[in-house]
Amino acid sequence: MNAFDNAMTQLNTAAVLMNLDPSIHNILSHPERVLEVAIPVKMDDGSTKVFTGYRSQYNDVLGPYKGGIRYHPNVSKDEVKALSFWMMIKCATVNIPMGGGKGGVIVDPKELSAGETERLSRGYVQKLWRNLGSDKDVPAPDVYTTPQIMGWMRNEYEKLVGYADPGVITGKSLEDGGSEGRSFSTAQGGVYCTIELAKKLALEPKETTVAIQGFGNAGSHMASILSGLGYKIVAVSDSKGAIVNMEGLAIDVLSQHKQETGSVISFEGTETISNEEILELDVDILIPAALEHVITKENVGRIQAKSIVELANGPTTPEADKILHEKGIVVVPDVLANAGGVTVSYFEWDQNVKGEHWTEKVVLEKLEKIMVDAFNTVWANKEEYAVDMRTAAFVSAIERVAEKM
Numbered sequence: 001m002n003a004f005d006n007a008m009t010q011l012n013t014a015a016v017l018m019n020l021d022p023s024i025h026n027i028l029s030h031p032e033r034v035l036e037v038a039i040p041v042k043m044d045d046g047s048t049k050v051f052t053g054y055r056s057q058y059n060d061v062l063g064p065y066k067g068g069i070r071y072h073p074n075v076s077k078d079e080v081k082a083l084s085f086w087m088m089i090k091c092a093t094v095n096i097p098m099g100g101g102k103g104g105v106i107v108d109p110k111e112l113s114a115g116e117t118e119r120l121s122r123g124y125v126q127k128l129w130r131n132l133g134s135d136k137d138v139p140a141p142d143v144y145t146t147p148q149i150m151g152w153m154r155n156e157y158e159k160l161v162g163y164a165d166p167g168v169i170t171g172k173s174l175e176d177g178g179s180e181g182r183s184f185s186t187a188q189g190g191v192y193c194t195i196e197l198a199k200k201l202a203l204e205p206k207e208t209t210v211a212i213q214g215f216g217n218a219g220s221h222m223a224s225i226l227s228g229l230g231y232k233i234v235a236v237s238d239s240k241g242a243i244v245n246m247e248g249l250a251i252d253v254l255s256q257h258k259q260e261t262g263s264v265i266s267f268e269g270t271e272t273i274s275n276e277e278i279l280e281l282d283v284d285i286l287i288p289a290a291l292e293h294v295i296t297k298e299n300v301g302r303i304q305a306k307s308i309v310e311l312a313n314g315p316t317t318p319e320a321d322k323i324l325h326e327k328g329i330v331v332v333p334d335v336l337a338n339a340g341g342v343t344v345s346y347f348e349w350d351q352n353v354k355g356e357h358w359t360e361k362v363v364l365e366k367l368e369k370i371m372v373d374a375f376n377t378v379w380a381n382k383e384e385y386a387v388d389m390r391t392a393a394f395v396s397a398i399e400r401v402a403e404k405m
Contacts, residue, residue, distance in 0.1 A: 018395050035056075035131060055103040064136055066098035066345065068145065089393070089398075093374055134352065140170045147176070184221040191222060196379075201307060206232065216290065241265050244271050244281065280303060280304060285307050296320050300323045
């Protein structure tokens with residue numbers, strides 16, 4: 001199954017459950033438009049290479065299209081369509097006034113110089129600027145794109161339209177109009193969901209064991225914040241492997257170790273296991289915070305965690321999802337658990353269009369309210385329909401979109 005087929009399976013499940021109007025179901029099965037562009041780039045050696053870029057604009061009834069741009073060799077039209085659909089669901093799940101969009105360029109960014117990356121980024125905007133704008137479509141960083149790349153894109157867009165439009169791009173650096181708290185907002189949103197989940201499952205933080213697959217930006221911030229709240233982080237992993245100590249890890253010391261050695265491996269007092277084995281530990285909360293499709297029908301029978309909080313995008317396949325639900329394992333889905341990132345992106349856009357700049361304290365207060373409200377709405381749907389939380393999130397999201405349509 002490709003990503004878009006997975007997305008449509010999820011839509012169909014929710015549509016049947018909520019008795020969705022067939023015409024709305026049909027409309028929501030297709031993106032409003034998918035733009036494919038050829039981007040010629042003058043390379044450092046004087047030659048010209050042409051890169052393929054995409055922008056999928058799925059649905060904008062709730063507000064301007066919103067979603068990242070990724071630079072990756074595996075970018076495809078189906079992938080950006082699926083990701084733009086999930087962005088629509090994610091924005092609607094947390095009830096922010098944005099629609100679903102996603103973009104990408106087929107490129108290995110590690111093979112480009114800084115100059116080539118800048119020319120590619122400006123070239124992407126040159127091809128798409130008529131379809132962008134703070135009132136139309138608001139891109140952001142994604143895989144292998146950065147605040148610097150967003151700065152180039154914003155600058156190119158403003159040159160082409162001839163006026164300042166700081167809200168056209170989010171994920172910018174603070175100096176360029178970015179928001180306080182954006183760098184750790186995905187993890188912070190996940191933390192608010194984890195706290196609410198712990199309340200529902202009557203888990204005491206100090207007795208709650210947590211395993212986190214992935215110690216990149218989202219995973220390391222999640223470990224650090226949860227650890228500060230008293231949760232017992234017993235295992236973490238990165239691309240080199242995983243470490244475990246069931247007595248708990250000192251996250252601040254571990255972060256230092258990772259900085260010095262480039263990996264979490266060989267941290268003092270830990271046992272090394274594989275990235276597959278970390279998923280199968282007997283813990284209260286498992287947090288996949290790295291790659292998609294890591295929990296599948298092949299390994300789901302070995303999952304022992306009591307609950308899962310999806311900080312990564314799409315870590316659980318639909319077949320595995322069904323089995324987890326049957327096993328009574330509560331899954332807080334990605335469209336809710338990692339929506340802190342897009343919520344603070346929305347805050348950045350809101351500050352830009354109003355000419356404001358909020359403190360980190362204000363940003364986090366607003367984020368907490370949105371995440372807690374969304375969690376409780378999804379939980380109530382889960383109870384009402386007797387379904388898993390992902391289906392419950394889709395129901396609340398599609399209800400909002402359908403009502404607006």
